[in-house]
Amino acid sequence: MSIPVPFKSKYVGQSVKRVEDPVLLTGRARHIDDLExxxxxxxAFLRSPHAHAKIISxxxxxxxxxxxVECVLTxxxxxxxxxxxxxxxxxxxxxxxxxxxxxKVRYAGEAVAAVAATSRYIAEDAAELIQVEYxxxxxxxxxxxxxxxxxxxxxxxxxxxxxxERNYTYGEPxxxxxxxxxxxxxxxxxxxxxxxxxxxxxxxxxWDSVADELTCWTNTQSPGGSIRGSFVNPPGRxxxxxxxxxxxxxxxxxxxxxxxxxxxxxxxxxxxxxVKYIEDRMEHLLAxxxxxxxxxxxxxxxxxxxxxxxxxxxxxxxxxxxxxxxSAPSMCWKPLVMLTGxxxxxxxxxxxxxxxxxxxxxxxxxxxxxxxxxxxxxxxxDKAAVxxxxxxxxxxxxxxxxxxxxxxxxxxxxxxxxxxxxxxxQLALEKANYEGLKAEQxxxxxxxxxxxxxxxxxxxxxGVWAMTGPFxxxxxxxxxxxPESAAISISAEGTFDVELFYALEGQGQPTFATxxxxxxxxxxxESVRVSQSDARNPAPSMGPAGSRQAVVLTFALIGAADKLxxxxxxxxxxxxxxxxxxxxIADGSVQLKxxxxxxxxxxxxxxxMTFRPDLLPDEIEGNPQVTYTWRxxxxxxxxxxxxxxxxxxxxVALVEVDRATGQTSIERYVIADDCGTRLNPAxxxxxxxxxxxxxxxxxxxxxxxxxxxxxxxxxxxxDYLMPSIYEVPMTEKHAFVTPxxxxxxxxxxxxxxxxxxxxxxxxCAVNDALAPLGVELEHANAKPERVWQLIQQAANx
Amino acid sequence: MNVQSDLDSRQVTVTVNGKxxxxxxxxxxxxxxxxxxxxxxxxxxxxxxxxxxxxxxxLFDGEPMRACLLLAVQADGHxxxxxxxxxxxxKLHEIQEAFSEKHGLQCGFCTAGxxxxxxxxxxxxxxxxxxxxxxxxxxxLCRCTGYQQILQSVRxxxxxxxxx
Ligand code: FES
Ligand code: FES
Numbered sequence: 001m002s003i004p005v006p007f008k009s010k011y012v013g014q015s016v017k018r019v020e021d022p023v024l025l026t027g028r029a030r031h032i033d034d035l036e037x038x039x040x041x042x043x044a045f046l047r048s049p050h051a052h053a054k055i056i057s058x059x060x061x062x063x064x065x066x067x068x069v070e071c072v073l074t075x076x077x078x079x080x081x082x083x084x085x086x087x088x089x090x091x092x093x094x095x096x097x098x099x100x101x102x103x104k105v106r107y108a109g110e111a112v113a114a115v116a117a118t119s120r121y122i123a124e125d126a127a128e129l130i131q132v133e134y135x136x137x138x139x140x141x142x143x144x145x146x147x148x149x150x151x152x153x154x155x156x157x158x159x160x161x162x163x164x165e166r167n168y169t170y171g172e173p174x175x176x177x178x179x180x181x182x183x184x185x186x187x188x189x190x191x192x193x194x195x196x197x198x199x200x201x202x203x204x205x206x207w208d209s210v211a212d213e214l215t216c217w218t219n220t221q222s223p224g225g226s227i228r229g230s231f232v233n234p235p236g237r238x239x240x241x242x243x244x245x246x247x248x249x250x251x252x253x254x255x256x257x258x259x260x261x262x263x264x265x266x267x268x269x270x271x272x273x274x275v276k277y278i279e280d281r282m283e284h285l286l287a288x289x290x291x292x293x294x295x296x297x298x299x300x301x302x303x304x305x306x307x308x309x310x311x312x313x314x315x316x317x318x319x320x321x322x323x324x325x326x327s328a329p330s331m332c333w334k335p336l337v338m339l340t341g342x343x344x345x346x347x348x349x350x351x352x353x354x355x356x357x358x359x360x361x362x363x364x365x366x367x368x369x370x371x372x373x374x375x376x377x378x379x380x381x382d383k384a385a386v387x388x389x390x391x392x393x394x395x396x397x398x399x400x401x402x403x404x405x406x407x408x409x410x411x412x413x414x415x416x417x418x419x420x421x422x423x424x425x426q427l428a429l430e431k432a433n434y435e436g437l438k439a440e441q442x443x444x445x446x447x448x449x450x451x452x453x454x455x456x457x458x459x460x461x462x463g464v465w466a467m468t469g470p471f472x473x474x475x476x477x478x479x480x481x482x483p484e485s486a487a488i489s490i491s492a493e494g495t496f497d498v499e500l501f502y503a504l505e506g507q508g509q510p511t512f513a514t515x516x517x518x519x520x521x522x523x524x525x526e527s528v529r530v531s532q533s534d535a536r537n538p539a540p541s542m543g544p545a546g547s548r549q550a551v552v553l554t555f556a557l558i559g560a561a562d563k564l565x566x567x568x569x570x571x572x573x574x575x576x577x578x579x580x581x582x583x584x585i586a587d588g589s590v591q592l593k594x595x596x597x598x599x600x601x602x603x604x605x606x607x608x609m610t611f612r613p614d615l616l617p618d619e620i621e622g623n624p625q626v627t628y629t630w631r632x633x634x635x636x637x638x639x640x641x642x643x644x645x646x647x648x649x650x651x652v653a654l655v656e657v658d659r660a661t662g663q664t665s666i667e668r669y670v671i672a673d674d675c676g677t678r679l680n681p682a683x684x685x686x687x688x689x690x691x692x693x694x695x696x697x698x699x700x701x702x703x704x705x706x707x708x709x710x711x712x713x714x715x716x717x718x719d720y721l722m723p724s725i726y727e728v729p730m731t732e733k734h735a736f737v738t739p740x741x742x743x744x745x746x747x748x749x750x751x752x753x754x755x756x757x758x759x760x761x762x763x764c765a766v767n768d769a770l771a772p773l774g775v776e777l778e779h780a781n782a783k784p785e786r787v788w789q790l791i792q793q794a795a796n797x
Numbered sequence: 798m799n800v801q802s803d804l805d806s807r808q809v810t811v812t813v814n815g816k817x818x819x820x821x822x823x824x825x826x827x828x829x830x831x832x833x834x835x836x837x838x839x840x841x842x843x844x845x846x847x848x849x850x851x852x853x854x855x856l857f858d859g860e861p862m863r864a865c866l867l868l869a870v871q872a873d874g875h876x877x878x879x880x881x882x883x884x885x886x887x888k889l890h891e892i893q894e895a896f897s898e899k900h901g902l903q904c905g906f907c908t909a910g911x912x913x914x915x916x917x918x919x920x921x922x923x924x925x926x927x928x929x930x931x932x933x934x935x936x937x938l939c940r941c942t943g944y945q946q947i948l949q950s951v952r953x954x955x956x957x958x959x960x961x
Pocket of ligand 1: 842843844845846847848849850851852853854863864865866
C-alpha cells in the first residue's frame with residue numbers, strides 16, 4: 001500500500017528537527033508563571049486538613065489585617081457568587097461542589113479560602129492565619145463500602161454515593177459463558193495515578209468590571225472557551241487564552257476551572273487587578289482534579305478448547321473521587337470503542353458503576369480509561385493460554401481480527417479503520433528473538449530465578465472527532481463535534497504564516513504543520529512559520545486530546561492549504577490568461593500542469609493581491625489569508641465511533657523479579673506498532689517512549705495512597721514516585737505502516753498508544769515471573785513491597 | 798500574631814550570567830524565585846520546589862545545584878549561570894544543538910536544568926560513559942520523553958564538543 005500523500009513529499013515522513021526547539025532550548029518559551037503584569041496579586045489557598053467535614057465557621061480577621069493582603073475570600077462567600085463546578089447536562093449534573101468548599105469539604109486538600117496578596121509569600125502567610133472550625137464527618141474511602149446503603153453520603157442531595165450504573169450487553173454473553181470449554185476469571189485493581197506534567201496548572205485572571213470583560217491567561221489545552229456560566233453575575237464577555245505548557249497529558253483541561261473561577265472573582269474584588277495562581281507541586285499531588293483510574297475489575301472470559309475467546313464479561317467499579325467537576329467519569333465509557341481489543345469476540349458484557357468518595361476528584365489522563373481495560377483483557381488472555389497449554393503469542397494470533405476484515409465493525413458499533421495485527425505481532429516477535437527469549441527465560445528459571453516474559457497487544461483509538469457513540473450516554477443523550485482549525489497566509493516574499501488555535505504543548509504540532517505546508521506548496525521549511533494563537537482571535541479548536549492532532553490538524557492544514565491554493569490559482573489564471581483547471585502549484589509557483597510554459601511565483605501572486613487588487617477581477621477575494629475549520633463529515637447522532645483511526649501495537653517485555661526485595665527490573669522491551677503514516681518518525685518515537693515511561697510509572701512506582709480516614713499519603717515526589725532514567729528501559733521500536741483510509745495522509749493517532757499497552761506488558765510479565773511460585777498479583781501496581789509480600793506468601797504455602 | 802516577613806531583608810551581590818548586581822531580598826526568598834523574578838532568567842523552571850525534579854537546576858560557581866533548595870541570600874558573592882547563558886545570540890550551544898538534532902525534548906520544561914547539568918558533566922568529563930550520563934540524568938525528572946532521546950542527545954553532544 002502506498003502512502004496517500006497528495007503532493008511531492010520532501011519533509012513529510014522525515015525525522016526533521018523540530019521548529020519549536022530553539023525557543024524551548026533557550027528557556028524563552030513564555031509559560032504561565034513567566035507572565036508578569038503591573039500590580040499583579042498572588043493567590044494562596046487554605047486547604048482542608050480533613051477528608052470529610054462540615055464547615056462551622058470562618059474567621060479571616062487576622063489574615064485580612066496582614067500588610068500586603070488585598071483580599072480574603074472564603075468558600076461561603078464564593079458560593080454566593082458562583083454556580084457549582086459541573087453545570088453540564090448529563091449524568092454528572094448534581095455531583096459537584098463549588099470552586100471552594102462552602103458548607104462542607106469533600107476531600108483533604110479541598111480549598112476553603114483564598115488570599116490575594118502582593119506576593120505569594122505574603123499570601124501563604126495570610127492563608128495560615130485563617131481560622132476554620134470544622135465538624136468532622138465519617139470519611140467515605142473504600143469504593144465498595146461507598147456503594148452500600150449505610151455509607152455516609154458525599155452529596156446529601158443524592159440518595160447514595162453511586163454516580164451511575166450501566167450495563168452494556170452485546171450478543172448473548174450468559175449463554176456463551178455456559179457453553180465455553182474454559183472460563184478464566186480474576187479480580188484486578190488499577191492504582192490511582194495521574195499525568196503529573198512537570199509544570200503544574202496555573203491561571204492569571206483579570207476581571208475588569210468597567211470594561212465588563214474577564215480574561216484568563218492559563219495553560220489550558222483547550223483555549224477559546226468561556227467560563228461566564230460559572231458566575232451569578234457574569235462578565236459581559238470573557239476569554240480563556242493559553243500559554244505554552246510544560247506538559248499536559250490531559251491534566252490541563254477541566255482541572256483549571258476551579259482556579260479560574262476563584263482567581264476571576266478575586267480580581268473583580270480587587271478592582272480588576274491581575275490575579276495569579278500557580279499550583280505548587282504538593283497542591284498538585286494533593287488536590288488537583290487530575291487523579292485517574294482508581295478502578296476495581298471483576299472479569300471473566302470464556303474460551304473454546306482450541307483457544308478461541310468467545311465471550312468477555314468485564315465489571316468495572318470506578319472510584320471517581322469527590323466530584324464530577326471534571327469529565328473524568330466519562331473515562332468509563334471510552335473502553336466501549338475498543339471493548340474487545342484486537343480480538344474477534346461477539347459476546348460481551350460491560351457492566352460499570354462509578355462511586356464518589358472523599359478523595360481528590362478524578363480528571364483526564366493520557367489514555368482516558370483504556371490502559372486499565374487493556375490490562376484486564378491481556379492478562380486474561382495470558383491466563384487462558386496457560387490453562388490451555390498455549391503460547392502467549394499463539395493465543396493472540398488465534399483470536400486476532402484479520403487484515404482482510406477491515407473496516408471491522410466491533411460489537412459496540414465502532415469501526416476499526418485498518419491494520420494488520422498478525423504482521424505487527426510477528427514483527428515484534430522477530431525483532432525480539434522471541435524463541436531465544438523463551439529459551440533464556442527457561443534457562444534462568446532452572447536456576448531458580450524469577451524471570452517473566454510477556455507479549456501483549458493493544459488498540460489505540462485516535463483522532464477523536466466528536467463526543468458521539470458511547471459518550472452520548474454520558475452527555476445525557478447529546479453529541480458534540482470537536483472541530484479543529486488552521487489559518488494560513490502568504491506574504492509577498494512567498495513565505496507562509498500558519499496559525500494553530502491552541503498553545504505550544506510539546507508534542508511537535510508546529511513541526512509537522514511546517515512539514516505539511518512546506519511540502520504542499522513546494523517550498524522550504526524555512527519559508528514556513530507557525531505561530532500558536534493565544535485565542536484572542538479564536539477559530540474552533542478542541543486542541544490536543546484523544547490522540548487527535550496528527551489526524552485532525554492534518555485535515556485542517558490540508559483544508560486550509562486547498563482553500564489558499566484555489567484562491568492563488570484563480571488569481572494566477574487571471575494574470576496568465578489561462579484556465580484555472582490547467583494550472584497547478586509546484587515548487588512554490590503556479591505553473592501549467594505538466595510543468596510546461598511560464599511559472600508565476602506564489603509570492604508574486606500574493607503581492608498582486610495585496611498591492612495591485614485593481615488587477616483582480618471583482619469576484620476574487622483579494623486576501624492572501626485563509627482560515628479553515630475541519631469537522632468530520634459524519635453524523636454526530638450515531639452509535640458509531642467517536643474516533644477515526646485505530647492504531648495498534650505489540651509490546652514484548654522481559655523482566656526479572658528479585659526474590660529478596662520484590663523489585664522488578666526490565667531487561668528487554670521491544671515494540672512494534674502501526675500508527676499509519678508517520679509524519680515525523682522521531683516525534684512518533686518520542687511519543688511512544690514517553691508513554692512507555694508513564695505506563696511503567698503506573699505499574700511499578702506511582703500510586704496515590706489514602707489511609708482509612710481519607711488522608712492522602714502521596715503528597716510529594718518522595719511519596720509519589722515518578723520514574724527516572726534508571727527505571728525506564730531504552731526500548732527497541734519498530735514500525736509497521738498501514739495507512740488509515742479515513743484520514744488525510746493516512747495518519748493514525750499516536751499520542752496514547754504506548755500508555756495503553758505498557759501497563760499490560762509489565763503486569764503480564766511480572767505475573768509470568770511469579771508463576772513458578774504459584775502466586776498471582778491482582779493489583780496492577782507491582783511495587784516492590786506488594787510483590788515481596790506475595791513472594792513471602794508463596795514461601796509460607 | 799504579626800508576621801513581619803520583610804524584617805530580615807538583606808543585601809546580596811550576585812553575578813548572574815556574567816553580570817554582577819546588588820539587590821535587597823527577603824531572607825526567605827528562594828534562589829529560584831529571585832532568579833525568575835528579579836533577574837528575569839525565567840528559563841529557571843520550577844517543577845516541584847522540593848528538590849526532586851531537577852528542573853530548577855542552575856550552575857552555582859560551576860556546580861549544578863537546585864535553585865529551589867537554596868535561599869537567595871546563600872548566593873551572595875557567588876556566580877550563577879542559567880540556561881540564558883548557553884546560546885550565543887541565536888546560535889545554539891552544541892548541547893542545545895544536539896538536543897534539537899536527537900529530539901531530546903518535548904515540552905522543554907525539564908530541558909534547561911538537564912542541559913546545565915550535562916554541560917558541567919561534559920566539561921569535567923568530555924568522553925562520558927553511559928554510566929556517567931545516567932548518573933547525571935538520574936537527578937532529573939522528565940515526564941514527556943521517557944529519557945531515550947535525551948540519552949541519545951547527550952551522547953551526540955559529547956561527540957560534537959569533542960570535534961569542536
Ligand atoms: S523545582 Fe527544584 S528540584 Fe524540582
Ligand atoms: S520534555 Fe517535558 S518534562 Fe521533559
